[in-house]
């Protein structure tokens with residue numbers, strides 16, 4: 001399988017060349033609810049980092065800040081050596097192209113065919129020709145096992161198929177980093193394995209950097225280079241999966257893992 005990603009060296013900034021994502025002192029509040037409080041987090045190029053932790057601890061908020069769907073109240077976010085926050089809108093648009101996201105609720109465009117779901121952003125945002133975008137889209141639909149669904153509307157597909165389209169749509173932008181937010185938690189149990197197998201495959205066979213939020217501990221153990229245990233807006237423990245799942249230091253981590261396993 002080959003999924004090309006647009007891997008480019010850092011062009012500016014002070015981040016080390018291997019560091020792809022850096023959050024420094026990031027604070028995010030909703031009203032008087034401080035969800036992230038001076039969070040520092042970094043992900044190196046090509047690594048697969050998993051965020052685990054209780055519901056409401058701020059995991060989705062981190063991914064949304066990286067997708068620029070929300071803005072921090074303080075701190076800085078750098079991607080591939082380029083400032084994402086704070087930064088002028090023009091730079092933000094450039095940096096955002098490096099990031100793809102798959103959401104819990106698929107978020108496909110319901111009134112467009114599957115193929116058009118995959119070609120829309122590459123044509124509009126990257127300036128690909130319609131032919132180029134369609135060629136890329138067909139390759140990706142083949143990769144996710146849905147080559148025969150090009151003309152279907154997303155609502156005619158099962159949840160598992162929709163989520164595989166969403167993965168293909170994210171990859172169609174050839175992002176350097178893929179953000180995955182509990183991508184199987186809205187699926188019927190029998191559809192979960194197919195989506196996780198696809199993501200395992202992508203993790204194994206591409207150089208794409210991944211930042212995942214998941215409650216699927218077996219999946220996290222398989223694909224992660226590093227697991228971050230997140231609680232109340234901060235990372236309370238970080239380490240390789242063997243350590244975090246096998247011999248965690250923090251009682252909070254132990255309790256969480258035994259509750260979700």
Ligand SMILES: Nc1ncnc2c1ncn2[C@@H]1O[C@H](COP(=O)(O)OP(=O)(O)O)[C@@H](O)[C@H]1O
Nearest residue numbers: 030033035053054055056057058059060061062
């Ligand atoms: N758009 C929003 N408006 C108000 N509060 C929000 C919003 N998004 C998230 N929150 C709050 O921020 C906290 C963290 O949410 P979230 O990042 O979704 O947590 P997680 O993904 O870890 O479950 C929760 O208390 C949630 O209610």
Ligand SMILES: [Mg+2]
Nearest residue numbers: 059060061182
């Ligand atoms: Mg969430």
